[in-house]
Amino acid sequence: MHPVIDVQGAVKQYGVGDAAIFALDGVDLQINQGEYVAIMGPSGSGKSTLMNIMGALDNLTAGKYFLDGLEIDTLDENALALVRGRKIGFIFQSFNLIARTTALANVELPLAYQGIKGKERRSRAMAALKVVGLEDRINHEPTELSGGQQQRVAVARALCTRPSLLLADEPTGALDSKSTHDLLDLFDQINAAGRTVVVITHEDDVAARAKRVVRMRDGKIISDTVNKSVSK
Numbered sequence: 001m002h003p004v005i006d007v008q009g010a011v012k013q014y015g016v017g018d019a020a021i022f023a024l025d026g027v028d029l030q031i032n033q034g035e036y037v038a039i040m041g042p043s044g045s046g047k048s049t050l051m052n053i054m055g056a057l058d059n060l061t062a063g064k065y066f067l068d069g070l071e072i073d074t075l076d077e078n079a080l081a082l083v084r085g086r087k088i089g090f091i092f093q094s095f096n097l098i099a100r101t102t103a104l105a106n107v108e109l110p111l112a113y114q115g116i117k118g119k120e121r122r123s124r125a126m127a128a129l130k131v132v133g134l135e136d137r138i139n140h141e142p143t144e145l146s147g148g149q150q151q152r153v154a155v156a157r158a159l160c161t162r163p164s165l166l167l168a169d170e171p172t173g174a175l176d177s178k179s180t181h182d183l184l185d186l187f188d189q190i191n192a193a194g195r196t197v198v199v200i201t202h203e204d205d206v207a208a209r210a211k212r213v214v215r216m217r218d219g220k221i222i223s224d225t226v227n228k229s230v231s232k
Helices: 047-054 077-087 103-113 116-130 147-159 179-192
Strands: 005-014 021-033 036-040 061-069 087-094 165-169 197-200 214-216 220-228
Touching: 005 047, 021 047, 021 061, 021 165, 021 214, 021 220, 047 061, 047 165, 047 197, 077 087, 087 147, 103 116, 103 147, 116 147, 147 179, 165 179, 179 197
Parallel strands: 036 197, 036 214, 087 165, 165 197
Antiparallel strands: 005 021, 005 061, 214 220
């Protein structure tokens, strides 16, 4: 079975000559189906660049990236959009929900982009909202929800497309401690159901919940360790 994520000799360079900056400098990373991985590092470490590569949002200067067996750099923009929509569920720090739109409609949106018909779209969105514990908030707009509830809607939106990969970028950055704890409990539940979860974070308590922690500095992976306290 191929890895969900397979990064090989990844280089991302900005500028040339003496002005060259290597945001990624020879990164190799494999993440298998069902893993729960935290990627950590200080500002400028390369973790955000790596997230953009994993999310098929940016291209490598050199090296290769395979997402669920597909070589990303060989795909055109239309194919990339399909891959992002079907294989990756994105969760962002700022939630990225549409204002004056219900939780249900927000979750349905990526399914609408895929051309899924109304009845199935609603059924899948309802099921995703139930997973995150918001089946009683389907008609609430973002301003009527707490920060933690808004992030749960974002998780439901990410899950409803049944992606190969759940990719979360600093997902707890805008949450209080209780909402953070609740969201991490939800990630545990999602991973226990077999979903691959990758979290980009600078918070040690968030990374401590992952089964594997990858640390970056200066565009390189400096450690890749199993978290024995949570791994089975």
